Amino acid sequence: xxxxxxxxxxxxxxxxxxxxxxxxxxxxxxxxxxxxxxxxxxxxxxxxxxxxxxxxxxxxxxxxxxxxxxxxxxxxxxxxxxxxxxxxxxxxxxxxxxxxxxxxxxxxxxxxxxxxxxxxxxxxxxxxxxxxxxxxxxxxxxxxxxxxxxxxxxxxxxxxxxxxxxxxxxxxxxxxxxxxxxxxxxxxxxxxxxxxxxxxxxxxxxxxxxxxxxxxxxxxxxxxxxxxxxxxxxxxxxxxxxxxx
Amino acid sequence: xxxxxxxxxxxxxxxxxxxxxxxxxxxxxxxxxxxxxxxxxxxxxxxxxxxxxxxxxxxxxxxxxxxxxxxxxxxxxxxxxxxxxxxxxxxxxxxxxxxxxxxxxxxxxxxxxxxxxxxxxxxxxxxxxxxxxxxxxxxxxxxxxxxxxxxxxxxxxxxxxxxxxxxxxxxxxxxxxxxxxxxxxxxxxxxxxxxxxxxxxxxxxxxxxxxxxxxxxxxxxxxxxxxxxxxxxxxxxxxxxxxxx
Numbered sequence: 001x002x003x004x005x006x007x008x009x010x011x012x013x014x015x016x017x018x019x020x021x022x023x024x025x026x027x028x029x030x031x032x033x034x035x036x037x038x039x040x041x042x043x044x045x046x047x048x049x050x051x052x053x054x055x056x057x058x059x060x061x062x063x064x065x066x067x068x069x070x071x072x073x074x075x076x077x078x079x080x081x082x083x084x085x086x087x088x089x090x091x092x093x094x095x096x097x098x099x100x101x102x103x104x105x106x107x108x109x110x111x112x113x114x115x116x117x118x119x120x121x122x123x124x125x126x127x128x129x130x131x132x133x134x135x136x137x138x139x140x141x142x143x144x145x146x147x148x149x150x151x152x153x154x155x156x157x158x159x160x161x162x163x164x165x166x167x168x169x170x171x172x173x174x175x176x177x178x179x180x181x182x183x184x185x186x187x188x189x190x191x192x193x194x195x196x197x198x199x200x201x202x203x204x205x206x207x208x209x210x211x212x213x214x215x216x217x218x219x220x221x222x223x224x225x226x227x228x229x230x231x232x233x234x235x236x237x238x239x240x241x242x243x244x245x
Numbered sequence: 246x247x248x249x250x251x252x253x254x255x256x257x258x259x260x261x262x263x264x265x266x267x268x269x270x271x272x273x274x275x276x277x278x279x280x281x282x283x284x285x286x287x288x289x290x291x292x293x294x295x296x297x298x299x300x301x302x303x304x305x306x307x308x309x310x311x312x313x314x315x316x317x318x319x320x321x322x323x324x325x326x327x328x329x330x331x332x333x334x335x336x337x338x339x340x341x342x343x344x345x346x347x348x349x350x351x352x353x354x355x356x357x358x359x360x361x362x363x364x365x366x367x368x369x370x371x372x373x374x375x376x377x378x379x380x381x382x383x384x385x386x387x388x389x390x391x392x393x394x395x396x397x398x399x400x401x402x403x404x405x406x407x408x409x410x411x412x413x414x415x416x417x418x419x420x421x422x423x424x425x426x427x428x429x430x431x432x433x434x435x436x437x438x439x440x441x442x443x444x445x446x447x448x449x450x451x452x453x454x455x456x457x458x459x460x461x462x463x464x465x466x467x468x469x470x471x472x473x474x475x476x477x478x479x480x481x482x483x484x485x486x487x488x489x490x
Contacts, residue, residue, distance in 0.1 A: 011368045087368050090365060123331070
């Protein structure tokens with residue numbers, strides 16, 4: 001068995017997310033597995049670094065899969081890209097160590113959330129930007145971000161109410177950058193709960209709108225209750241930027 | 246009457262082109278006129294610098310319109326962008342000289358055509374790139390471009406067979422740039438016939454694929470016959486970059 005690692009980019013707009021859902025569902029994983037099956041004549045299971053929700057995009061999604069027959073990485077790259085729709089692309093593919101597993105070996109991830117702040121939309125990137133057309137108090141948002149850094153129980157920032165596993169995660173970095181007509185929030189951590197990045201962003205935006213203060217963050221965290229945090233920001237503004245191993 | 250000049254960007258994918266077609270048709274001009282009518286309570290006619298075909302995009306489309314009542318440019322900008330769909334944006338709006346007319350005063354235009362040459366698509370820009378995944382002989386294409394520069398009768402590069410007006414135009418510049426995974430063709434001229442840029446690009450691509458030689462260009466030009474030139478390249482790769490006054 002040969003093990004392969006690949007880097008996948010996608011515009012998630014049209015898809016029901018990364019992860020295959022039974023036999024139905026228009027998913028990125030499903031599209032890729034179908035093509036690898038066509039190529040090899042066998043079912044090939046793809047392991048992604050993690051799910052991305054419906055409508056979320058990827059610049060850095062990483063996955064691995066095993067083939068019974070050894071094939072050249074470039075040969076697979078050519079074949080797969082020939083059959084993929086135009087909103088999914090495999091950027092890189094290479095042989096990996098037998099033990100490499102894209103999800104289990106992931107050490108950290110970075111997500112980017114983009115907010116359109118100008119009255120005019122960015123017409124060429126509007127599929128990847130949550131456009132609000134308003135301005136935010138970025139200094140207050142940065143102050144709030146400080147409270148989120150480090151290791152906490154992020155249960156209040158998780159949409160899955162029946163989460164049985166640990167909801168403790170570590171956030172290493174939150175960068176809030178103001179660009180021309182755009183606010184960009186990059187969040188790096190060791191892993192993220194269901195909807196966690198979008199709830200973090202939704203809460204930070206409410207702070208930027210003066211609907212909340214930065215000081216509410218410790219209170220929200222310690223409450224361990226989803227209802228204390230802000231709204232879940234829309235999927236379209238979110239992109240998985242990088243997976244670290 | 247106040248005269249206003251505006252700069253409009255759009256992702257043309259969803260539209261039947263710039264120009265309003267009777268009462269039907271999902272056009273950029275139609276969307277803008279509807280919003281100006283809502284704003285003023287009167288019919289406002291918008292004059293674009295020229296048509297763009299269905300599926301063609303704009304970074305630099307310019308238009309003018311007149312209002313009976315003087316309004317602040319910024320006020321119109323805010324109002325219009327509030328009601329425009331996310332794939333159309335007014336980037337700038339300012340009062341113009343009474344005599345300014347976006348079509349009649351246009352001195353030149355630049356169009357950009359983008360071709361995807363990598364096996365993997367550019368998933369975030371695929372709506373604006375004609376993806377072929379092949380490589381081209383760019384030196385031969387540049388040689389062909391030399392033959393197109395200057396003032397010629399471009400009848401062979403016009404899809405409108407019943408064109409009664411002059412088909413003589415001047416091309417000032419053709420830049421063919423190779424980027425990572427992309428071939429970019431910028432064409433500047435005093436004006437362009439129906440489908441002219443797309444037929445020029447289609448012909449250049451056939452030369453880049455060695456299906457034709459650069460020396461065929463003078464023959465195609467002098468034949469004054471659309472059938473001599475290459476295929477019309479798809480609309481999606483084309484963007485109106487700039488209109489000069």
